Amino acid sequence: MDFGNDQLDEWSNWLEGLAPREHLTVGLEDANSYGIHLVAHLTAENIPLRYVPAILTERERTHSITRRKSDAVDAKRVGRVLLTKYADTLPARESIASKKECTTARTLDLLLMEREDLVRSKTILKNQLHGLLHQRYTESYRTHCPRSFSKKAIRWFLEDLRGEASVLAHGITRRFDRLRFVETQIARIDKDLKAASEAAPDITALATIYGCGTLTACSILAEVVTARRFTDKHRFAAYAGVTPIPHSSGRKNRLHTNPFGNRKLNRAIHTIALSQIALKHEPAIAYYEKKLKEGKTKLWALRCLKHQIAKHVFQVLKNA
Secondary structure (H helix, E strand, O other): OOHHHHHHHHHHHHOOOOOOHHHOEEEEEOOOOHHHHHHHHHHHHOOOOOEOOHHHHHHHHHHHOOOOOOOOHHHHHHHHHHHHHHHHOOOOOOHHHHHHHHHHHHHHHHHHHHHHHHHHHHHHHHHHHHHHHHHHHHHHHHHHHOOOOHHHHHHHHHHOOOOOOOOHHHHHHHHHHHHHHHHHHHHHHHHHHHHHHHHOHHHHHHHOOOOOOOHOOOOOOOHHHHHHHOOOHHHHHHOOOOOOOEEEEEEEEEEEOOOOOOOHHHHHHHHHHHHHHHHHHHHHHHHHHHHHHHHHHHHHHHHHHHHHHHHHHHHHHHOO
């Protein structure tokens, strides 16, 4: 059956015709954009929701004989995963978190997503300007303006290029104008993030973790929403993708890096770990050096530290 977002009431009636409401569970693979109206409707109807990781449905497709792909076939695969791998799914945040927690997480997610796009555009503009400024001024532009993109340097370049009719000069000027606009937009988003974080006790609690700034705390809360989604710290660490995957056979016991999990949450924890090492945080340095003495590589010792930080993040969120 096919239902659009304007037919959600009809869909609910069809769904309740399958089984009593207390026996229903709806599996969702990805409901961050086009499925947001469906999730809101099901939440209002108090129907339990479970998030099914896309990697699990992809494995179902890989193990299929035909490997067909369509909305109907994928829906069946989501249902099969829900029946056979229920423990590997998570309750949807809308089913557990309060309305305020969901609203805060949604606000943070939208702001962070826009900020990430703007930062990417800013990097592209800076890389282009480095090449164009080198063409116009050779290496001397770094000598006269070591901070090529400070407000003072940008004013100097724009003043120096004023009145010059070359295509190169116009290209540099336009890119500087776009760069200033992008930086203004990023500053506005940072202001909105700060306002949202001040109204969220969880972000204040996360900011007490050494090496966790406001931006990182916002990234964590946008992905986690509420710690009540996880039964314990080990499940949270697995969700963050910092728990190693065992590969054992006979007497050989090996651990491999976990490439799965929530990569945005993993990146936030990675940022905290690098900050703690760079800032010489004593407990982090002691643990990191302990792992090095045990014979682990620097990269693996960092992964161990990330595992400990993830469990600490869970405890902070749980007690907030």
